Amino acid sequence: MSILLWILVGLVVLLAIFVWATYNGLVQLNVRVQEAWSDITVQLKRRADLIPNLVESVKGYAAHEKQVFQDVTEARSNVLAATSKGPAEAAKAENQFEQALKSLFAVSEAYPQLRASENFQQLQGELVDTEDKIQAARRFYNGGVRDLNTRIQQFPANVVAGMFNFKNREFFEVEDMASVEKPVDVKF
Numbered sequence: 714m715s716i717l718l719w720i721l722v723g724l725v726v727l728l729a730i731f732v733w734a735t736y737n738g739l740v741q742l743n744v745r746v747q748e749a750w751s752d753i754t755v756q757l758k759r760r761a762d763l764i765p766n767l768v769e770s771v772k773g774y775a776a777h778e779k780q781v782f783q784d785v786t787e788a789r790s791n792v793l794a795a796t797s798k799g800p801a802e803a804a805k806a807e808n809q810f811e812q813a814l815k816s817l818f819a820v821s822e823a824y825p826q827l828r829a830s831e832n833f834q835q836l837q838g839e840l841v842d843t844e845d846k847i848q849a850a851r852r853f854y855n856g857g858v859r860d861l862n863t864r865i866q867q868f869p870a871n872v873v874a875g876m877f878n879f880k881n882r883e884f885f886e887v888e889d890m891a892s893v894e895k896p897v898d899v900k901f
Contacts, residue, residue, distance in 0.1 A: 749854035
């Protein structure tokens with residue numbers, strides 16, 4: 714065999730190894746993003762499961778705050794439904810849910826007996842813990858999305874990503890920071 718043929722075979726082997734390694738790296742990043750999304754949905758479900766207990770706890774003290782309870786219940790349902798629709802829909806539902814929870818906690822502030830209730834304090838503590846876990850899961854997910862999207866866009870990996878139809882993923886972002894940072898207006 715001539716030297717040129719050996720060089721050509723060597724280049725083909727190197728190219729095949731590059732494509733194989735790049736493809737496997739992209740698959741690994743994609744699986745991490747899927748795992749991270751699963752973590753978010755688990756934590757959102759956990760929080761949604763805590764909410765009915767919290768609402769019932771507050772209802773006993775603030776029976777006349779019917780609209781707040783309806784808003785929280787509706788927002789909870791929206792979060793559960795939105796997690797199957799992807800990060801953008803889930804983020805939108807999350808914003809609504811956070812606003813409803815702020816209203817619920819604002820109502821609870823008006824009832825010192827409720828705040829002193831052991832059950833309420835425990836539920837509130839579990840909710841805070843769950844919120845921390847949701848934030849951590851979001852950061853993990855967004856980190857995975859960042860790594861995957863960067864890899865998909867970098868040359869020469871973008872060529873392999875295009876050949877195997879890898880697509881950029883959506884970040885889990887708060888849609889409207891102004892509404893999240895705005896204080897809740899509670900009227901009695």
